[in-house]
Amino acid sequence: xxxxxxxxxxxxxxxxxxxxxxxxxxxxxxxxxxxxxxxxxxxxxxxxxxxxxxxxxxxxxxxxxxxxxxxxxxxxxxxxxxxxxxxxxxxxxxxxxxxxxxxxxxxxxxxxxxxxxxxxxxxxxxxxxxxxxxxxxxxxxxxxxxxxxxxxxxxxxxxxxxxxxxxxxxxxxxxxxxxxxxxxxxxxx
Numbered sequence: 001x002x003x004x005x006x007x008x009x010x011x012x013x014x015x016x017x018x019x020x021x022x023x024x025x026x027x028x029x030x031x032x033x034x035x036x037x038x039x040x041x042x043x044x045x046x047x048x049x050x051x052x053x054x055x056x057x058x059x060x061x062x063x064x065x066x067x068x069x070x071x072x073x074x075x076x077x078x079x080x081x082x083x084x085x086x087x088x089x090x091x092x093x094x095x096x097x098x099x100x101x102x103x104x105x106x107x108x109x110x111x112x113x114x115x116x117x118x119x120x121x122x123x124x125x126x127x128x129x130x131x132x133x134x135x136x137x138x139x140x141x142x143x144x145x146x147x148x149x150x151x152x153x154x155x156x157x158x159x160x161x162x163x164x165x166x167x168x169x170x171x172x173x174x175x176x177x178x179x180x181x182x183x184x185x186x187x188x189x
Contacts (some may be wrong), residue, residue, distance in 0.1 A: 004019075007028070007071065008072055009021075010024055010028075011025065011062045011072050012060035014058070014059055015062035015063035015065075015187075032073070032076075032077060033054050033080045034050075035047075037054070038082040039083060039084075040081060040084035041084050041088060046087065050080065050083050051118075053083050054076065054080040054083050057083065058078050058079055068143075088157065093148060114171065130181050131143075133180055134177065136173055137159060139173065140159065141170045142170055142173035142177070144159075147168045152166045152167045
């Protein structure tokens, strides 16, 4: 029975261009690398792309790995985490202004019947008013979530706030908008 080759030896083999060593290293760590990436980006397909990029970076940098500074697995998972963070930074959306939201709502209805378009335009005006009544931080949170399609975790990262705060802002904004729209509906505005 043969002893499994340790990660340091596999990395040395990778640095020397040994494809078998690289394949063994990938098989050993693919799940953990993809898991770290998924934890950051919350998208399975994107995490798998990041995993491939991580192993490519590891292949290119295998010769610079120094086992005295840490173990190979930690080094590799750091590469994965950093690659995932880079992707998140590139994908960050800027907040959508209420004016742009109104334009989006109006654009969706531009091909419908004239009466439907008038109703949709009136609805867009009501939504705009409800958005205008929100505090800035709640308006940004709900626009990021509802219009830009960001998760509460992404809203938190973009706004630089904890996840719980992001969830509270989104929930509070939606509740305030609902109440505001109900009041306007009762008034017949």
